[in-house]
Amino acid sequence: MASDQHKIRERVKLLLEKPGNGNCADCGAADPEWASYTLGVFMCLSCSGLHKNIAQISKVKSVLLDPWSSSEAEFMESVGNNAAKAKYEKIVPAFYYTPTHKDCTLLREQWIRAKYERKEFQCVKRQEPYSAGYREGFLWKRGRDNGQFLSRKFILSEREGVLKYFNKHDAREPKAILKINTVNATFQPTKIGVNNGLQITYLKDNSTRNIFIYQEDGKEMVDWFNAIRAARYHYLEVAFPGASKSELLQKLTRNYIKEGYMEKTGPKHTEGFKKRWFTMDDRRLMYFKDPLDAYARGEVFIGSRENSYTVLLGLPPNIQGYHWQFGITIVTPDRKFLCACETEEDQKDWIAAFQTVINRPMQPQEYAVEAYFKHKP
Secondary structure (H helix, E strand, O other): OHHHHHHHHHHHHHHOOOOOOOEOOOOOOEOOOEEEOOOOEEEOHHHHHHHHHHOOOOOEEEOOOOOOOHHHHHHHHHOOHHHHHHHHOOOOOOOOOOOOOOOOHHHHHHHHHHHHHOOHHHOHHHHHHHHOOEEEEEEEEEOOOOOOEEEEEEEEEOOOOEEEEEOOOOOOOOOEEEEHHHOEEEEOHHHHOOOOOEEEEEEEOOEEEEEEEEOOOHHHHHHHHHHHHHHHHHHHHHHOOOOOHHHHHHOOOOOOOEEEEEEEOOOOOOOOOEEEEEEEEOOEEEEEOOOOOOEOOEEEEOOOHHHOOEEEEOOOOOOOOOOOOEEEEEEOOOOEEEEEEOOHHHHHHHHHHHHHHHOOOOOHHHHHHHHHHHOOO
16 A cells, blocks of 8 residues: 555656646746645645635645545646646736745735636636726825825726825825836835735836835735736837837836845945935835835935946945944945945845846936936935
8 A cells, every 4th residue: 555655656746847847836936846636736835835725726735745646646647737827827918917936925825816716817807907907996005104004095097197096085186196107016015014015116206205005905905016017018018119028027017126224324424324224126226214214315326337337345444433344335427325234145135236237238218317316406
C-alpha cells in the first residue's frame, strides 16, 4: 500500500515538469509544491492558503507530503496549469492587473476569487464593475489634518477623464477633482494600517498630492483599482496613438521604486539633519514628515546620467549634524542633496534605487518635468 502511495505521489510530482506547471498558476512563483485536486492546478504555498478561502471550489494538497489517490492523479494529468489558464483566464482585459508573488494578499486573493469563484474572465458581463467606464460608491478616506477615516462619495468618469470625491453625501460640488492623466494608485496596507488600504496620488499644480482610502469589501477595493487602470488605459490609447499595448500597460499604475526613512539636511548643508519619510516615485524623489502626509515637504527630480545626475556613496568631508552613519550624496545639475541611512543595507538599497533611475535615459516628456522643477519657486 505504501509503495502504491509512493508511486502515485511520484506520478503527481512528475507533472511539475510539464510546461506551465513549473510556476504557480496564480502568482507565477517558481517551483510550486501544492495543488488543487478539484481545479487541476499547481500553486505555491502562499496561494494554497488563499485557495482554502474558497474550499467549496478548491481543495488543496501538498504534492510532496500528502497522500494522493490514483483518480486525483489522473485528474491533475488531464488538466494542469496551461489548460486551466485557457479556461479561467480566457478573456482577461488588457488593463486588468494580474498579480505576482510580490503583490499584497488582497490583490492575489481577489485574482483567485475572480478566476475560480466568480468566473469573471469567462463572461464579459461579469467585468462591468471595472470596465463600464463609470463607477461610483462610498469609500473610507483618511482626513488630511486629523487622520480619521470618514465615508466619502467617489465618482470615476472616463468620459470626463476624472476621479472626484465629495465631502458630503448630498454635495453638488466635489471637494477635489483628480485628472485621470496624472492619477496613480497603489495598494499600501502596511503603510496605511488597514488591510485594503489604497494610496492614490495625483498632481495638483505639478506637486504630488496623496489620498488614502479603503473599503472593508476586498472585491470592491480591487474593482476600484482596476476601474482606475481601465480609465487610464483608454486615456493613454488616445493620448499616445502610436504606442504599443505593452508600452501603455506599463504606464497604467506603478508601485514606488523605494520608500523608507532617511535623514536629510537643507540646501546650505549646515542645518542639522532631520528624519523624513522618502518616496521614490519614478523620477520624483519626495520627502514627508509623516508617511501619511497629504503633501510632500519637498520634491526632487532625478534625471539621467547623460544629464549630469549621479549618486555617490557617503557624504562630503566636514559635514556635521547627522545621527545615522551611512551617507548618500545625490548630485543634480543645480545642487547636491545629502541624506543619511540608518543601516548599510538601507544605504545599498537606496543607492540601487537611484541607480535604476539615473541609468535610464530620459523620455522627451520628462524634460518638461525637469524644466518645471528647475523653475519652481
